[in-house]
Amino acid sequence: xxxxxxxxxxxxxxxxxxxPLQIDRSWLDDLTGxxxxxxxxxxxxxxxxxxxxxxxRLVTSFEELQCLKHLGALSPLPHQTETARRVLxxxxxxxxxxDEVGLGKTIEAGLILKEYIVRGLVSKVLILVPAxxxxxxxxxxxxxxxxxxxxxxxxxxxxNDIVVASMDTAKRDPHQEILLNEEYDMLIIDEAHxxxxxxxxxxxxxxxxRKKYCLLLTATPVQNDLSELFNLITLLKPGQLGxxxxxxxxFVVDKRKxxxxxxxxxxxxxxxxxxRRGEGEVKFTKRTVRNVDLRxxxxxxxxxxxxxxxxxxxxxxxxxxxxxxxxxxxxxxEVCSSRDAVFVTLVNLSKKLPEDSPLRxxxxxxxxxxxxxxxxxxxxxxxxLIQQMNEKVIVFTxxxxxxxxxxxxxxxxxxxxxxxxxxxxxxxxxxxxxLFRGNAQVMIATEAGGEGINLQFCHHMINFDLPWNPMRVExxxxxxxxxxxxxxxxxxxxxxxxxxxxxILNLLHEKINMFEMVIGGLDxxxxxxxxxxxxxxxxxxxxxESGNDDEIRQRISTLGESIHHIKQxxxxxxxxxxxxxxxxx
Amino acid sequence: MTMTPQEVQQHFMAYLEATECTVIEKSPEHVTVKLSPxxxxxxxxxxxxxxxxxxTGAPAETLSFNFVFDPENYDERLAKTKEAEAKSQxxxxxQDPLLARFYGNAPVLPILxxxxxxxxxxxxxxxxxxxxxxxxxxxxxxxxxxxxxxxxPRPRGRSTPYEQWLGVCFKVEFSCDLKREELFFLGxxxxxxxxxxxxxxxxxxxxxxxxxxxxxxxRPAVLTLQQAAAALENHLIDKLSKLDYDWAAQARERLxxxxxxxxxxxxxxxxxxxxxKKTLIEEQYKNRRSEMQWQYEPKVSxxxxxxxxxxxxxxxxxxx
Numbered sequence: 042x043x044x045x046x047x048x049x050x051x052x053x054x055x056x057x058x059x060x061p062l063q064i065d066r067s068w069l070d071d072l073t074g075x076x077x078x079x080x081x082x083x084x085x086x087x088x089x090x091x092x093x094x095x096x097x098r099l100v101t102s103f104e105e106l107q108c109l110k111h112l113g114a115l116s117p118l119p120h121q122t123e124t125a126r127r128v129l130x131x132x133x134x135x136x137x138x139x140d141e142v143g144l145g146k147t148i149e150a151g152l153i154l155k156e157y158i159v160r161g162l163v164s165k166v167l168i169l170v171p172a173x174x175x176x177x178x179x180x181x182x183x184x185x186x187x188x189x190x191x192x193x194x195x196x197x198x199x200x201n202d203i204v205v206a207s208m209d210t211a212k213r214d215p216h217q218e219i220l221l222n223e224e225y226d227m228l229i230i231d232e233a234h235x236x237x238x239x240x241x242x243x244x245x246x247x248x249x250x251r252k253k254y255c256l257l258l259t260a261t262p263v264q265n266d267l268s269e270l271f272n273l274i275t276l277l278k279p280g281q282l283g284x285x286x287x288x289x290x291x292f293v294v295d296k297r298k299x300x301x302x303x304x305x306x307x308x309x310x311x312x313x314x315x316x317r318r319g320e321g322e323v324k325f326t327k328r329t330v331r332n333v334d335l336r337x338x339x340x341x342x343x344x345x346x347x348x349x350x351x352x353x354x355x356x357x358x359x360x361x362x363x364x365x366x367x368x369x370x371x372x373x374x375e376v377c378s379s380r381d382a383v384f385v386t387l388v389n390l391s392k393k394l395p396e397d398s399p400l401r402x403x404x405x406x407x408x409x410x411x412x413x414x415x416x417x418x419x420x421x422x423x424x425x426l427i428q429q430m431n432e433k434v435i436v437f438t439x440x441x442x443x444x445x446x447x448x449x450x451x452x453x454x455x456x457x458x459x460x461x462x463x464x465x466x467x468x469x470x471x472x473x474x475x476l477f478r479g480n481a482q483v484m485i486a487t488e489a490g491g492e493g494i495n496l497q498f499c500h501h502m503i504n505f506d507l508p509w510n511p512m513r514v515e516x517x518x519x520x521x522x523x524x525x526x527x528x529x530x531x532x533x534x535x536x537x538x539x540x541x542x543x544x545i546l547n548l549l550h551e552k553i554n555m556f557e558m559v560i561g562g563l564d565x566x567x568x569x570x571x572x573x574x575x576x577x578x579x580x581x582x583x584x585x586e587s588g589n590d591d592e593i594r595q596r597i598s599t600l601g602e603s604i605h606h607i608k609q610x611x612x613x614x615x616x617x618x619x620x621x622x623x624x625x626x
Numbered sequence: 627m628t629m630t631p632q633e634v635q636q637h638f639m640a641y642l643e644a645t646e647c648t649v650i651e652k653s654p655e656h657v658t659v660k661l662s663p664x665x666x667x668x669x670x671x672x673x674x675x676x677x678x679x680x681x682t683g684a685p686a687e688t689l690s691f692n693f694v695f696d697p698e699n700y701d702e703r704l705a706k707t708k709e710a711e712a713k714s715q716x717x718x719x720x721q722d723p724l725l726a727r728f729y730g731n732a733p734v735l736p737i738l739x740x741x742x743x744x745x746x747x748x749x750x751x752x753x754x755x756x757x758x759x760x761x762x763x764x765x766x767x768x769x770x771x772x773x774x775x776x777x778x779p780r781p782r783g784r785s786t787p788y789e790q791w792l793g794v795c796f797k798v799e800f801s802c803d804l805k806r807e808e809l810f811f812l813g814x815x816x817x818x819x820x821x822x823x824x825x826x827x828x829x830x831x832x833x834x835x836x837x838x839x840x841x842x843x844x845r846p847a848v849l850t851l852q853q854a855a856a857a858l859e860n861h862l863i864d865k866l867s868k869l870d871y872d873w874a875a876q877a878r879e880r881l882x883x884x885x886x887x888x889x890x891x892x893x894x895x896x897x898x899x900x901x902x903k904k905t906l907i908e909e910q911y912k913n914r915r916s917e918m919q920w921q922y923e924p925k926v927s928x929x930x931x932x933x934x935x936x937x938x939x940x941x942x943x944x945x946x
Contacts, residue, residue, distance in 0.1 A: 052925070057867035060874045060924045068767070068794070068930035069855050075768050076851070076935075085834055086644040088766030088932045090637060092795060092811075092826075094759030095931050097629055097750075100807045103800075103873055111751030133803040133880065133921065160805045187753045224920075251913065253921045278884070279914060280891025 100160050104130050108155040115185045120316045125152035134254030135277045137313040139262045144316050146258045151186045163226035170231035172207035179205050212246045224251045233257035237269035267293050327529040335418050335537050344410040345376045356585050370584050377542045378506040380411045382440035419535050420450050433499040435484045437517050439506050444485050458483035496521050500528040509577045515563050544597050552601025569607050629750045631695040641758045655700040661688045668761040692745040769934030774833035785841040786939050790816045792854045793825045794933040802877030802924040814854050816847035874924035881922035
């Protein structure tokens with residue numbers, strides 16, 4: 042389809058028409074061939090059916106979205122349709138889609154792609170996304186848009202018409218050469234802000250790819266420097282903002298501060314669309330958070346104390362060697378979750394030790410403490426909460442043992458629950474989702490990341506325990522609190538006072554205020570923070586090194602402060618750059 | 627133009643009927659059908675299976691489908707019958723405790739394997755419908771038909787004269803960075819050179835069959851097929867030349883603007899002193915320009931949806 046006009050592609054110049062003409066005459070050969078052989082002849086009913094079908098699919102107008110009627114179950118939001126319309130009819134199919142996180146850039150890209158396919162303007166498509174999102178893209182295009190995309194697996198996969206692949210694979214040999222020899226009707230790049238530096242091999246590779254239409258998707262078109270934006274636009278439409286020198290002279294005061302904003306805005310609006318949260322119809326429902334403070338039962342408390350002193354002893358014995366100690370802090374976290382979780386880890390720990398190690402006895406002492414525990418304080422509270430809600434609930438835990446324990450515990454109390462975990466294969470995950478949508482009141486999940494868990498039909502969430510990585514907390518919430526959620530989302534955090542859990546909750550809730558923060562932005566904050574060290578590791582360090590509770594509290598508070606500073610910095614920059622990123626109303 | 631579930635169903639039924647599929651069950655909301663080998667080959671994408679059947683002569687087992695056109699009402703009806711069944715069958719089978727340990731309180735496993743009838747919801751945009759249209763186009767693209775004569779008795783020995791028409795449905799695509807399409811179904815008489823603008827209207831009311839009726843003769847053709855085809859093409863281009871080409875002018879304007887922008891951008895860069903760098907930039911510049919032309923250059927393409935030879939007896943009143 043739509044080959045590039047070259048001398049040998051059968052273009053005819055007819056003096057009667059002002060444009061070149063391309064005629065496919067293969068039908069005549071077909072007809073004469075059949076006449077010579079006396080058949081076979083087609084069925085007239087089928088011929089008429091084909092004609093009817095063709096009529097109904099006919100693109101009768103240059104400027105009218107056709108794809109919407111082909112979409113069946115999906116009904117895009119007004120801002121998404123409007124974005125698609127503008128990219129198609131005002132930007133000629135080359136654009137940066139820079140909506141804020143969670144507004145459905147994928148849907149917009151899907152709409153645009155679908156429209157071009159329906160119109161027969163696009164058949165060969167390359168979609169480059171981060172490796173972890175490849176399957177999600179394939180699934181969304183297939184299920185929501187009926188676009189037969191495939192994930193790239195082997196070199197021969199490139200032969201398919203619509204291929205989704207990771208950038209890292211695509212730019213490697215032998216793939217790169219194959220791709221550079223192709224011509225793509227459409228190129229889509231997700232997380233395009235990774236192309237901000239024009240010296241990188243990624244950037245140069247994309248620049249060399251031959252493409253007709255091109256979409257760049259990014260929520261953060263400017264992360265550090267205005268020249269990043271210039272580079273992105275140069276990939277799409279070189280010269281749109283003038284040359285590099287002109288751009289710097291006309292629009293840049295400081296690397297993060299634009300000048301001649303109105304003019305810049307004007308130029309940008311020709312190649313970039315940025316929809317913002319809280320604008321127009323896009324409204325997210327509210328999040329309400331309730332922290333449920335619990336006190337460990339005396340048996341649980343003595344186990345916690347036992348484990349804590351065990352961890353401290355070990356840490357001191359190891360001479361402050363951090364890396365081998367990480368699993369020990371996990372022990373403390375596990376006690377706060379369930380005795381099952383801590384039991385599994387203890388047993389594994391003792392298996393690794395030599396037979397005569399004195400540590401084994403210590404571990405067995407702890408196991409006896411476990412045996413004394415008859416009830417799980419948190420589980421009892423969870424059931425109480427669930428029964429009060431009397432609606433669908435998703436319960437998140439970090440530990441598989443806790444998950445299994447809860448499955449049994451809930452069943453014994455007459456609640457129907459299903460598990461969900463990362464290790465399940467696709468089919469099983471989908472099955473669990475179906476069950477949760479159907480009869481099951483509760484889903485107990487150990488995994489929040491990855492694809493496919495969209496739980497808009499559920500608006501209660503219990504954090505049975507909390508991950509130490511704020512991103513993962515955000516992912517958990519994002520499963521429920523997303524576009525399409527019609528109810529306010531209620532989040533319950535179960536935390537046991539006097540344990541490390543209390544400190545973590547304090548950091549996440551009070552310091553980062555992450556439960557009420559609007560979605561998005563967190564990734565940028567963390568990226569900057571973690572330039573030094575991952576936040577999880579910092580926390581582990583604090584837990585191990587601090588002598589007492591007060592010290593922990595103090596150090597966590599410092600950590601919270603520094604995150605807070607980064608957040609403020611970013612907010613400041615973005616108000617400066619706002620006018621720049623902003624679309625005209 | 628979109629289609630109602632009823633129209634979609636009509637199209638489906640027309641296809642299933644024409645390909646001789648066996649309908650197992652049918653309601654206004656759905657149809658359960660066992661495909662014929664012909665339909666199975668076209669629809670299920672199992673070339674290896676059919677290759678195997680053809681080479682070994684094994685009896686072919688075609689697939690069955692449950693196509694649902696109105697899922698809402700269908701599910702409602704299904705739920706009602708299920709409820710009624712559940713009432714009659716009080717005790718549900720007990721949970722398997724072992725399975726429950728791993729899967730939670732899950733219901734009994736679904737039925738898999740042969741004998742399973744796959745359900746598919748069919749709406750206007752579903753790929754299955756597009757597939758049926760494409761299959762129809764493939765299998766119905768060349769027809770050879772005769773008009774069935776009226777039953778009135780004719781004097782013995784006098785045969786009826788038939789006129790041979792070449793009917794072609796052209797699809798015309800007007801494209802630049804955007805696109806519009808139009809269909810032209812034209813017909814031309816091989817004996818009188820008459821051209822019919824709206825050929826389907828000429829066919830209306832006539833019974834067409836692939837079988838040659840008795841005692842007829844076909845008027846001698848004065849045009850070869852090639853000449854007829856060329857005449858139709860010529861006629862069509864004439865028609866096209868009378869259309870509005872503002873869209874093409876606008877596309878060329880857009881292209882000019884874009885080219886100016888990149889010319890400006892590369893002008894400075896091409897002053898590069900380093901020869902090696904310069905060739906790279908030149909190449910980039912050339913590529914970018916040709917991408918633009920590819921994207922915007924207006925053109926018209928003609929292709930054919932369906933064509934055929936139609937033998938018609940009574941005179942054709944064709945406004946030409």
